[in-house]
Amino acid sequence: MPADEQPFPSVWTRPQSQRREQPALSREQIVSAALELLDAEGIDALSMRKLGTRLNAGATSMYTHVANKDELLELVVDEVYGEIEAPATGDPAGWQAAITRSAHSMRATLLRHPWIVSVLGEAGLAYLGPNVLRLSDAMLAVLEQGGFSLKAADQAMNTVVAYIIGASTSEAAWLTTLARSGQGEQQWADRLWPTALQAVEGYPRLRRLYAEQRAQSLSDTRDDDFGYGLECVLHGVAARLAPHADL
Structure with missing residues (x-):
């Protein structure tokens, strides 16, 4: 069923494919590769085309499991939630x-x-x-x-x-x-410190707070x-x- 014909467009509401042949890729492989891409390059880097290149697979193999990028994100978000205790x-x-x-x-x-x-x-x-x-x-x-x-x-x-x-x-x-x-977190803070001190010079409470937090x-x-x-x-x-x- 095409995504635009579903009662609610979601991977969780779309009926599973009834294809008899084994797809070239599993859902687990697709989700794992998408998660690696997102962790390495961020949300703006994710596209079905780029993921297909990463998997060395055509669109047909992926669209067996996900209709579009939105469905893919649903799967990856749920995969991340699986790590929570x-x-x-x-x-x-x-x-x-x-x-x-x-x-x-x-x-x-x-x-x-x-x-x-x-x-x-x-x-x-x-x-x-x-x-x-x-x-x-x-x-x-x-x-x-x-x-x-x-x-x-x-x-x-x-x-x-x-x-x-x-x-x-x-x-x-x-x-x-x-x-x-x-940069590392402390390295960033050390470089920013002189500018931060100058910015709060006229604000006594913030100045005291910054001084307490410096170490x-x-x-x-x-x-x-x-x-x-x-x-x-x-x-x-x-x-x-x-x-x-x-x-």
Whole structure:
């Protein structure tokens, strides 16, 4: 069925091909090559033609599995989500710790593949992918076991994920800029420092803040900032569950 004739144009809603002959390429090969290309060159480098050249394959071999670039991105996004550690149930009182571990795993995964943050809102029905569904259901299970209703668990999960993606988007943009510059994070900071000091000369609080941060590792600072924000989000979510609890 052509993509423009599907009820919803998505790789997850398109019926699988009934061709009897074995296609020259597997879906796994196509997704793996696309992921390598995206990690190496970024989202702007991805095209069906370039991927075909990379695989030394014609369009027919690829179009057996994906109708277009949008469907390909749905598959690759789901492949990346397969790297995220899903939280495990078992301790109702430990839901915050379980969600925290999964949140840190999600952030680390997004930063390993920084191109992904630019397509998360555009990747069609990516949320119907098996790895996305696996992660979502596991998070809901942990929250439900921790005392949330299913609706409240869904709202809490969406809030936590929105924070992770929002924070990771800024970090990914920064890391992408660094990669393009060919400089290390600390090297970039050292070169920028005199200009930054001059810029905040008339702003006493920023000047003090910059001075305090000067000796800190930028990577450690990013880790600390993410952890602090995540803790605030989870405390807020917990307060909605038990408004009178001593948090």
